[in-house]
Amino acid sequence: MTDIALDRRHVPADLPERIQHYIDGEFVDSVDGGTFDVLEPVSNDVYLQAAAGQRADVDRAVAAARRAFADGPWPRMLPRERSRVLHRIADIVESRDARLAELESFDSGLPITQALGQARRAAENFRFFADLVVAQADDTFKVPGRQINYVNRKPIGVAGLITPWNTPFMLESWKLAPALATGNTVVLKPAEFTPLSASLWAGIFEEAGLPRGVFNLVNGLGEEAGDALVKHPDVPLISFTGESRTGQIIFANAAPHLKGLSMELGGKSPAIVFADADLDAAIDATIFGVFSLNGERCTAGSRILVQRAVYDEFVERYAAQAKRVKVGYPHDPATELGALVHPEHYAKVMSYVEIGKSEGRLVAGGGQPDGFTFGNFVAPTVFADVPRDARIFQEEIFGPVVAITPFDTDEEALALANDTKYGLAAYIWTNDLKRAHNVAQAVEAGMVWLNSNNVRDLRTPFGGVKASGLGHEGGYRSIDFYTDQQAVHITLGEVHNPTFGRN
Numbered sequence: 001m002t003d004i005a006l007d008r009r010h011v012p013a014d015l016p017e018r019i020q021h022y023i024d025g026e027f028v029d030s031v032d033g034g035t036f037d038v039l040e041p042v043s044n045d046v047y048l049q050a051a052a053g054q055r056a057d058v059d060r061a062v063a064a065a066r067r068a069f070a071d072g073p074w075p076r077m078l079p080r081e082r083s084r085v086l087h088r089i090a091d092i093v094e095s096r097d098a099r100l101a102e103l104e105s106f107d108s109g110l111p112i113t114q115a116l117g118q119a120r121r122a123a124e125n126f127r128f129f130a131d132l133v134v135a136q137a138d139d140t141f142k143v144p145g146r147q148i149n150y151v152n153r154k155p156i157g158v159a160g161l162i163t164p165w166n167t168p169f170m171l172e173s174w175k176l177a178p179a180l181a182t183g184n185t186v187v188l189k190p191a192e193f194t195p196l197s198a199s200l201w202a203g204i205f206e207e208a209g210l211p212r213g214v215f216n217l218v219n220g221l222g223e224e225a226g227d228a229l230v231k232h233p234d235v236p237l238i239s240f241t242g243e244s245r246t247g248q249i250i251f252a253n254a255a256p257h258l259k260g261l262s263m264e265l266g267g268k269s270p271a272i273v274f275a276d277a278d279l280d281a282a283i284d285a286t287i288f289g290v291f292s293l294n295g296e297r298c299t300a301g302s303r304i305l306v307q308r309a310v311y312d313e314f315v316e317r318y319a320a321q322a323k324r325v326k327v328g329y330p331h332d333p334a335t336e337l338g339a340l341v342h343p344e345h346y347a348k349v350m351s352y353v354e355i356g357k358s359e360g361r362l363v364a365g366g367g368q369p370d371g372f373t374f375g376n377f378v379a380p381t382v383f384a385d386v387p388r389d390a391r392i393f394q395e396e397i398f399g400p401v402v403a404i405t406p407f408d409t410d411e412e413a414l415a416l417a418n419d420t421k422y423g424l425a426a427y428i429w430t431n432d433l434k435r436a437h438n439v440a441q442a443v444e445a446g447m448v449w450l451n452s453n454n455v456r457d458l459r460t461p462f463g464g465v466k467a468s469g470l471g472h473e474g475g476y477r478s479i480d481f482y483t484d485q486q487a488v489h490i491t492l493g494e495v496h497n498p499t500f501g502r503n
Contacts, residue, residue, distance in 0.1 A: 009042045010331035019050040022202040024064035025212035031056040041109035041339040042375045050195045053220030058228035061216040065158040065185040068213030075183040079133045086130035088208035093123040105330040107196040109339035122173035128458045133181040148490045153483040155183030160235040165191035166296040178478035187216045193342045244467045262471040266396045267424030270417040271301035275309040277429035285453040295400035299425040304404045311406040315384045319363035322380040327369040340376035349399035356383045359390035418444045424464035
């Protein structure tokens with residue numbers, strides 16, 4: 001890395017010297033004193049040490065959360081009381097959005113404008129569940145004059161939350177908000193690549209008035225701290241976002257305890273562009289869908305299937321626009337594509353770029369961008385004419401790399417779209433209303449966007465099928481996951497029992 005590049009890197013003021021765990025209302029080191037290095041992705045320099053959690057640290061955190069659940073006020077508060085605390089959390093996050101975005105951008109390599117949007121979404125997540133937990137209505141079933149049956153919801157206990165390194169602060173809020181709104185206590189294990197923004201939750205929650213022990217944070221590696229959390233007998237719930245292979249391991253390790261699981265896993269989502277689509281809109285959306293958030297997004301439309309009548313035009317225009325995507329320093333407001341999160345992930349993405357050169361026709365990118373041949377920068381990379389059995393067609397890359405493949409008929413488009421082990425998202429571009437609905441219902445994906453990029457409505461279920469996940473969160477699905485639903489039956493009239501044992 002050149003001195004000029006180092007001089008242009010932005011380092012936020014007042015960075016902590018180290019990151020600790022937060023257990024039972026206090027910042028603490030690991031029991032064994034262990035730490036791990038945290039890198040920033042522009043230079044890959046180590047900028048701080050974080051406490052490396054082990055089983056003993058998870059035991060302490062779970063014990064604190066268990067006490068807060070069994071003896072503390074949080075699960076016993078009225079929904080309106082908890083809602084007020086969550087709204088205060090949202091207020092604090094909004095008031096600090098610029099600082100949160102600055103730290104998130106520095107730690108993860110996300111462009112600052114996109115990190116700012118994610119910080120504001122984190123506040124919105126807390127507002128949404130603060131309102132939902134007050135407004136929710138549960139089912140009541142009446143048999144007039146004879147019986148009333150109703151559903152009662154209860155918080156379950158200690159929720160174990162394991163979050164990824166892409167948009168970490170926002171995705172932590174996506175789990176924290178419903179878990180807390182429903183009266184549970186939590187132990188959060190954030191991704192080891194990006195622990196900086198997670199360390200801010202403790203101060204935000206204290207200021208908002210969250211009772212001691214309700215929120216606990218243990219940093220560390222997934223195979224150590226995460227594994228201990230999954231296997232802990234006093235943690236009945238695990239919500240995990242991450243790779244499909246890790247999800248399989250969690251599923252196996254949680255099985256002996258019959259834990260509740262919600263897992264949002266990998267994706268290799270198709271974007272299907274029919275010949276009658278609005279190509280301007282489709283190109284803009286599919287460029288954004290795979291290159292925003294540095295391509296490190298589970299719902300990225302990284303397989304673009306284009307009808308042959310418009311295929312050559314689409315590829316030419318898409319490649320030209322991809323070359324114009326502005327790669328730059330994460331702190332620069334003009335940057336559209338920043339630095340990948342970590343050198344390990346950078347090496348993985350670059351290995352797929354090399355694989356792709358033998359599987360498809362490289363029409364854009366293919367290496368590091370001009371002026372950024374250091375750190376974890378990758379040029380927006382586009383492969384055309386990619387066959388369905390290619391690794392870059394089948395495997396999740398999780399970076400700014402896209403595969404474009406032609407098709408002729410609706411049936412072929414669907415066969416290509418469904419020909420992966422994943423099934424998280426799908427995007428369909430057509431002006432034929434009948435085709436749009438038929439293809440949407442036939443595609444194997446948990447979420448489908450018609451003539452739209454990835455626009456989230458928090459009321460709708462978020463999750464995938466096949467290897468992309470287990471269960472759904474969002475709206476009432478989150479309330480369902482974080483609560484036990486108890487059916488209560490009341491007899492109103494004369495009791496009518498079958499009579500056994502009478503003479």
